[in-house]
Amino acid sequence: MRALRVPSLDSDRGLTRYFREIWSYPVLSPEEEFMLAVRFHEHGDTEAAHRLVTSHLRLVAKIAAGYRGYGLPMADLIAEGNIGLMKAVKKFEPQRGFRLATYAMWWIRAAITEFVLRSWSMVKLGTLAAQKKLFFSLNRIKRELNLISDAGLDHEQAETVATTLNVSAQDVIDMERRLASPDVSLNAPRSRDDDDGAEFMDTLVDEAADPEVQAAGRQESTQRHALLTRALEALPERERHILAERQLADEPKTLEELGLHYGISRERVRQLEARALERVTKAVRAMAAEGASVAVPA
Secondary structure, X not given: OOOOOOOOOOOHHHHHHHHHHHOOOOOOOHHHHHHHHHHHHHHOOHHHHHHHXXXXXXXXXXXXXXXXXXXXXXXXXXXXXXXXXXXXXXXXXXXHOOOHXXXXXXXXXXXXHHHHHHHOHHHXXXXXXXXXXXXXXXXXXXXXXXXXXXXXXXXXHHHHHHHHHOOOHHHHHHHHHHHHOOOOOOXXXXXXXXXXXXXXXXXXXXXXXXXXXXXXXXXXXXXXXXHHHHHHHOOOHHHHHHHXXXXXXXXXXXXXXXXXXHOOOHHHHHXXXXXXXXXXXXXXXXXXXXXXXXXXXX
């Protein structure tokens, strides 16, 4: 189906205007609905599809209102429901004798339910059918059993709900805690009253060092590397090689391997390594203390 023109809804702030607009579309009679559906499916009449969709936008809004308890923006719920409605119009077969509203309700609820599940990261921790049922039914069951309380459910009440929904009491307790602390998008506005469009993202503090500190750290590291390189160059070739293979290599060689390479004992290699390390340490300290002029790469 080609994209249809439906009233836009950018945020919850525009709900009043949106509701006023969708309620202006007339409700179709059964005969009109049947005729429009036939025109769309048999002749590809997109204008007929548009009338079918717009006449049922109020149905989407009514169904979406039932999902407001999950802490998600009403505008997003309606937008997802509208997608479900369009899918329903595309697949609707008027010859079966059902009204579009009856058929579309399933598609609308499915689209909104899927959106809610995607939006709540906690659902990713459990995707079994019983857990999804618990997610969508917990608050309703609590109301039916008159168990609504700011203090939450105690163990006995959780057992009652668990028996009703055929899940464990611990699942009920865990789900209630998660429902009490829904995820909040970092792009969500900090307040409905903010006119500057400030988001939660704007309140985050960057814990990384500021650019000046990072630049100073990089410069210091470069200088130390330059001093170390000069100190190593002053060593005899054998000591420089042993120190590099023992202290600077990603996979250091053993004393035995270097002893075999130079034809000396493991102990002699250890002595040469210790002497080279001492020489390099003294040289680096001396150059740093004297403020030696070191060529630092740009």
